[in-house]
Amino acid sequence: MSIELKNEIILEIIPTFRVQWEEVQNCHVVLYPEGMVKLSQSAGEIMKRINGKKSIIDIITDISITFDGADVKEDILNFLEVAYGNGWIRIKQ
Amino acid sequence: MATVGLESNSNQSKPLWLLAELTYRCPLQCPYCSNPVEMAKYKNELTTEDWIRVMQQARKMGATQLGFSGGEPLVRKDLEDLIKEARRLGYYTNLITSGVGMDEARIVAFKEAGLDHIQISFQASNEELNNYIGGSKSFQHKYEMARLVKKYEYPMVLNIVLHRKNVHQIKDILDMTIDLNADYVELASTQYYGWSRINIDQLLPTKEQLENAELVAREYQEKMKDKMKIIYVIPDYFENRPKKCMNGWGNIFLTIAPDGSALPCHAAGQLPGLEFPNVRDHGIEWIWDESPDFNKFRGTSWMKEPCKSCDEKHKDLGGCRCQAYMLTGDATNADPVCDKSPHHEALHNDVKRIDKLSGNKDFESKPLIFRNMKNSKNFTDKKTAEPI
Numbered sequence: 001m002s003i004e005l006k007n008e009i010i011l012e013i014i015p016t017f018r019v020q021w022e023e024v025q026n027c028h029v030v031l032y033p034e035g036m037v038k039l040s041q042s043a044g045e046i047m048k049r050i051n052g053k054k055s056i057i058d059i060i061t062d063i064s065i066t067f068d069g070a071d072v073k074e075d076i077l078n079f080l081e082v083a084y085g086n087g088w089i090r091i092k093q
Numbered sequence: 094m095a096t097v098g099l100e101s102n103s104n105q106s107k108p109l110w111l112l113a114e115l116t117y118r119c120p121l122q123c124p125y126c127s128n129p130v131e132m133a134k135y136k137n138e139l140t141t142e143d144w145i146r147v148m149q150q151a152r153k154m155g156a157t158q159l160g161f162s163g164g165e166p167l168v169r170k171d172l173e174d175l176i177k178e179a180r181r182l183g184y185y186t187n188l189i190t191s192g193v194g195m196d197e198a199r200i201v202a203f204k205e206a207g208l209d210h211i212q213i214s215f216q217a218s219n220e221e222l223n224n225y226i227g228g229s230k231s232f233q234h235k236y237e238m239a240r241l242v243k244k245y246e247y248p249m250v251l252n253i254v255l256h257r258k259n260v261h262q263i264k265d266i267l268d269m270t271i272d273l274n275a276d277y278v279e280l281a282s283t284q285y286y287g288w289s290r291i292n293i294d295q296l297l298p299t300k301e302q303l304e305n306a307e308l309v310a311r312e313y314q315e316k317m318k319d320k321m322k323i324i325y326v327i328p329d330y331f332e333n334r335p336k337k338c339m340n341g342w343g344n345i346f347l348t349i350a351p352d353g354s355a356l357p358c359h360a361a362g363q364l365p366g367l368e369f370p371n372v373r374d375h376g377i378e379w380i381w382d383e384s385p386d387f388n389k390f391r392g393t394s395w396m397k398e399p400c401k402s403c404d405e406k407h408k409d410l411g412g413c414r415c416q417a418y419m420l421t422g423d424a425t426n427a428d429p430v431c432d433k434s435p436h437h438e439a440l441h442n443d444v445k446r447i448d449k450l451s452g453n454k455d456f457e458s459k460p461l462i463f464r465n466m467k468n469s470k471n472f473t474d475k476k477t478a479e480p481i
Contacts (some may be wrong), residue, residue: 016248016276018185018209024107024155031185033210033248033277036109036157087319 005056005077010092012052017088019047030088037086046079052092056080106391107155108347108381111184112162112359113144115172116351119165120193122228122463123216125254125289125296128164129362133469135352141171143372145178147349150377152182156347159184162359164351167194173206180207187212189252192238193231200241211242212250212279217258218265226258228463239273251275255306256283256296257451263306267313267323275321280310282328285419286360288464291472295461297447300331330444333437334405335412335428342390342414347381355380357387360415364424390414390424397425399433 013019018031021044028044030037039047045066049059060073083089117132129135139147148159159179166172167190179186188203192213203211215235216226223232242249251270255263263280270278282303283289283296298306310325317323329336339346339358348356354369355377356362362369370384381387389395393406400411411417412428420429420443421436429436450456462468 015246016210020183022155022157024153029157031157031209033212033250034110034158034160034187036185 005080007057007060008055010052010055011050011080011089012092013047013050014088014090019050021048030086042075043079043083046076047083047088050083050089106341106344106381108151108377109156109345110158110160110347111148111151111156112160112346112348113147113166113175114162114164114348114350114359115139115144115166115169115175117164118168119163119191119464120168120229121165121191121216121231122465123214123226123254123288124292124461124463125256125283125287126464127287127289127359128464129360130288130291130469131362131473132164133466133473135350135354138351139349139353139372141174143353144171144175147372147377148175148179148182148184151347152184154378154381157183157185158187160187160189162189165191165194167191167199173199173202176203176206176208180209185209190214191227191231192235193229195238197241200238200245200247204245204247208247210248210250212252213239213242214252214254215266215269216253218262218269222259222262228465236273239275243274248276249274250277250279252279252281254283255280255298256289257298257302258296260298260302260306263309267309271317271321278321278323279326280306280324281326282306284328284330285416287363288462290419292461294447294450295457295459297444297451298328299448299451300444303328303331329412329430330440332430333432335409335416335430337409338413338416338428341392341410343381343387344391347377355384355386357390358415363415364418366424395425399431399435400427403433 016032019028020031022029025038028039028047030039045063046059049062060076063072063076064070116138117128117135161172161175166188176186186207186209188208189212213235215223217223220232224230239249239251251273253266282298285293289296307325307327310323314323343357346358348359349372350356350362353371353373355372361367367386370380370386393410396406396411400406412430414424417426417428418424420440426436427434429440431437
């Protein structure tokens with residue numbers, strides 16, 4: 001499964017998944033029926049910004065600012081492919 | 094940028110998965126139920142306040158997944174309140190139910206309380222067999238409830254235990270789950286646990302049946318990929334290495350029985366020598382970190398040969414303690430599924446014995462012992478009860 005990740009696309013978390021910060025784990029997690037995936041710090045930074053309002057370019061810009069102007073575009077697009085492939089996110093219609 | 098990492102269980106074990114067995118009362122009587130055969134002795138259910146305290150303490154230790162199970166959790170009138178509190182605490186809340194005792198108003202109320210997911214069990218793909226195995230006229234109602242679960246946009250898991258009386262229906266079962274628009278399907282075969290242990294001669298699928306079931310499951314997994322996730326749990330008694338049961342003793346799972354007994358696995362109540370620390374007397378932190386029960390089979394230091402010197406011991410942690418106990422009489426033995434176990438041959442011989450007898454008319458017509466309080470009481474009182 002692949003997705004054409006254009007800058008203006010707005011993504012949302014599929015409602016059967018939940019993303020939240022876990023204090024004890026010290027990371028963001030994706031929760032689903034009877035399961036949990038721990039996210040790396042960078043994956044967490046992306047997933048927490050997917051809210052059905054921000055476009056992909058908004059997310060890239062936002063994260064780049066957070067990480068002192070780093071070039072994060074390719075990494076973010078790669079992760080979004082993974083998240084899409086896992087069925088966590090979809091394009092907001 | 095690092096991508097996702099699956100949850101790993103390194104040195105620090107945490108009770109990530111809290112299974113709240115709210116009650117052993119159940120309108121169904123499935124003869125393979127994983128509840129303890131001696132469930133009649135579990136009286137004095139925890140109160141709403143007790144459960145809330147347990148949920149708060151476990152959450153503080155890092156628990157994220159919470160399963161409301163039983164018995165039939167819908168029997169508890171305070172279920173809505175418990176869901177609400179669980180959600181407030183940040184749990185992902187799973188309701189594991191037969192669907193009996195549910196109606197549209199309750200599905201709505203659960204949604205308002207914040208319930209995340211509903212899992213419904215089916216006993217077969219047709220009314221007659223479903224109702225016979227469940228010991229209750231429940232098929233139509235389950236079907237209707239599954240439709241409503243999807244109508245209210247819950248992720249839905251359908252769970253079907255496979256055994257010799259229904260495994261031939263696997264194709265119909267999977268077609269049913271597609272018709273009901275399930276998100277996940279769990280197919281697991283009867284093993285040597287709980288009530289299925291006493292009905293094992295009638296329930297254990299043959300090797301041929303399991304091979305066929307696996308082929309069909311794989312075919313549907315391929316056909317339905319991207320739409321529905323089919324989890325087919327391969328029973329391990331034909332294997333040569335055991336599974337890492339519960340992902341390790343006292344590693345992730347915490348079960349609280351209806352009376353407040355804390356267990357590292359919902360089947361562990363049958364093991365001798367456990368003290369069953371109770372949440373009425375102790376906090377979850379002490380139970381998890383300090384109690385003798387949760388440390389008894391944790392890690393590898395409890396092992397004896399052949400596990401002790403085995404170079405694969407970290408992979409499977411000796412397998413299942415309950416299976417070791419039920420099949421060898423000693424919970425510290427290697428799981429006899431392992432071909433390094435001196436009991437491995439006896440297990441295979443038992444499976445072969447059942448394999449040979451299956452299909453035999455007299456053998457197949459032996460009555461099943463259904464899971465109910467009367468039969469449980471019989472077992473609890475007499476220990477060696479005859480089929481009723």
